[in-house]
Amino acid sequence: MMQPNRRRSAELPGRADPLRTTPRTSSSLITAVLVVALPLVVVTSASIGTIEVSFVEAAKIIIGHLVPGMPWMSDGSLTSVQDDAVWRFRLPRTLLAILTGAALALAGSLMQAVVHNPLAEPYVLGVSAGAGVGAVSFIVLGLGVGGPGISVAAFVGALVATAAVYMLAGKSGRIAPARLILAGVALGSFLGAITSYLTVSTDAQNVYSIMFFLLGSVSAATMDQLVAPTVALVVVGLLAAFRARALNALLVGDEAAASLGVDVDRLRRVVLVSAALLTGAVVAVSGGIGFVGLVVPHVSRIVIGSDHRRMLPAAVLAGAVFLALCDLAARTVAQPTEVPLGVLTAIVGAPFFLWLLRRDGADAVGLDR
Template sequence: MALLAAGFGVVIVSGATGTVDVTVAESFKIVAGHLLPNMPWMADGSLTSLQDQAVWRFRLPRTLLAGIAGAGLALAGALMQALVRNPLAEPYLLGVSAGAGVGAVAVITLGAGAAGLTLSGAAFAGALAAAVAVYLLARQGGIVAPTRLILSGVALGSLLSAVTSYLTITTEAQNVFSILFFLLGSVAAATWTQLAVPAAALAIVLAFALLRSRSLNALQVGDETATALGVDVNRFRSQLLVACALLTGAVVAVSGGIGFVGLVIPHISRIAVGADHRRMLPVTVLGGAMFLMAADLAARTVAAPTEIPIGIVTAAVGAPFFLWLMRRGRAAGAGMHR
């Protein structure tokens, strides 16, 4: 409940932040006026059309996209950590982000017409291609081994990052800024239509994870124990891999590479409510949404009028906090003893 209330507060404050002057009260009225019919302040002239457009058309979509992206990355991180039984795992371990980067950079450098895809479409295609490649590399004898999955993801991610770097240094100078903004993450150009795909992916994967929360708990204590409890470990790992890849690809395609959300937020959730996925997953999703919405608000304000990529903010906050967790010894309570 606290996370829900805080998230709503960030949405309203974000709506009041920008070059067009809008107070917090006016931001609340505009959001409420669009959600609830026949609100008197929407027609009495107290709110200008410029204020309405600034909040509803530009600021609210980017804030909601940041929330969806944060929730998706945090959920994917929690599932990846269960998948490979490694608390240091994160969504980008599969090389999905690197694959999305190659797809997006290819469109930026070659042009959308050459690839026949939009930037988001190319990024999603690259992410899925990387996920399929990792799955095929990690599969041996019909079994997806966690160690092979990690090694395959790291190796393929490095290769794809090298391809992205080559495309970046060989392109024209005016393309470099767009490439860096995508690779470091941004939701500045968010529109209402962009929310549909990542929101649907988040809803589907969250429903699947909650329905299989007992299997996730069993997987954490070892393959033999999970098998004894009736879990088809290999099949379940394959399902988790597909879910993580689809969710991460859908998020990265519209927000770019945003790090540390899927690594830090699941740890904080375990500290707060324990390792039981029935309680941990909802807190992880809400915490990820709240964190990335706040990070986006900071990215817009700390260096105003210049906007910095959101990935810089998450790294600046997430990395020191993660190191603090390890130094304080609280990481063991978050599952790092594994």
Template sequence: MNLLPARPGLVLSGLAVALLVIIVVSAGVGPVAVPVGTTARILWAHLVPGEHIASWSLAQDQIVWQFRLPRTLLAALVGAALAVAGTVLQAVIRNPLADPFVLGASSGASLGAVAALAGGAVVPGLLVSGAAFSGAAIAALLVFVLAQSGGRVESLRLVLAGVALSYLFSAATSWITVTAEHGKLPGLVFFLLGSVSTATWEMLVIPAVVVLACVIHARVRVGPLNAVMTGDETATSLGVDVSRFRIEMLIATSLLTGAVVAVSGGIGFVGMVVPHVCRLVVGADHRRLIPVATLAGAIFLVLVDIVARTAAAPQELPIGIVTAAIGAPFFLWLLRRRPVGGVR
């Protein structure tokens, strides 16, 4: 089903405008509310050089610019990364249930990051990012090896291997968490449930660079992505080295997953929900799907972050709880609606 097959440019423009508006709104939402107009003027004053007549307080300026805007931008980066990773994995594996969470990459990245954090590393240090990427890469490699049968990678075996390894990595992560120093336990638990509440401007650098590079890489490789969705035989006849391409994209998605898990923790279902919704709008052609999924993922997680801040105010919910509440019913609907063996 393709709701707007002839107007991808209109969809992209609408999503870009929506993202900007939601970012401004999000930067003003919280225990101390800042009106949207005031938030917009504060952001304009910081982003556009020149003299500005300040009609807001210093406290409002610090709340919007130093605290809420970084977390909003981090949520957008994480959402975009997970959505692109899910889009790529669903195409490469040809399974509608594939995403970094289901295939074990997110659990592997969480294990690496928690091991680094429990050992004394500080986010966003390179040790945590490197450990998260290493965990995601090891998970992807193990899933790939376990899913092979007769020299070929089977879609269903990939999902089953990913689920099994997710449980294994989650068990190891839980062991590290419960045996960690008492003072680190609350922070580790909150990290595992997913949060962008500790975001700073410095934390945005690594995920921003990785997300930009991986999105560009996925956009450049839309030809092979479209080819592998038609089947291994067809893709091979079109000149695609399917095995090599799968390894390439698994490495790319592992890097993407590791970079965002290191700064946001484990956030599930984004990579599964967003790509399917985007396919309903613009179809399965990755020339349109990759940029649309990037923007839609960013919008989705920024909205989820707003809900996490306000649903149980003044207490803040971990983002992973909200995405699970949305994603789990969608997962069950997908199981009922689509065959497990391919993306359609």
């Protein structure tokens, strides 16, 4: 009796099981832990700062704004200073960090699936470099260093970079994965050089703002800035959930996926464009934050397995928790100075990724193939 396609593809000579999974109970437990950890991290982050607010008080303030009529919001037990510190300053930046981490983890997971390259991540396409050129140009032209203007400029730069890399990667009407990676690296280097030139040629007072954006930060986050990343994450997340089985088919190769009825070229094009635009949406408001889209998907595959139906939700939650914790560390480890998020993610991510390479589970993410 013929075995299912997934079983046969897993037994191909020289190929590790492309759909290696942990038991459903274990993966569900891990996902549940991440779901519980996320609100705990939010409240913890909202309670820590120069203005003293306890964990319980921070939780009360957040609940009081979400559910009108709570008695503790008007009985004098909470001060207006505490309310502003939690709701206007700490919570928006924590939520933006969560959205950014989740978006970068999802984008990295999708890119690695369709490009067949374990080192693929959002910044390989040069999207962040394009956003950097847009933001730096906005600052250099004297149009300001904050507000929605710089976010719009960064997003436009990301869109231009996305369009350019896909034009360069096209071959006979198809997107070649290897060509896409090479085009992204080359374009990213070119745009990075433009950014460097703009940085050294501008006035000295602009350099700090430029460098802080390029290294990544959510310190100036507002509730209004959460709208675009949230919409982008929901749309791309639904697309990923809908196409999870097709992404699983890609793990066994393009030919095998095509034999299962998957339009490989169309799927690759839609997924890559979606991942790039998702990256652009968060880079526009958070700046350049690396390593999240590289490390988190790999860790998720090692812990959860390669089945995208289980791995993608875990990666999104893990990316959110990871970057929220990094933001908490960024504003506390060197007080009163704030460390750029991109610096912390590199410090944490690089050694951790090198440690993963030494483990037996490295072949689970395709690093030993």
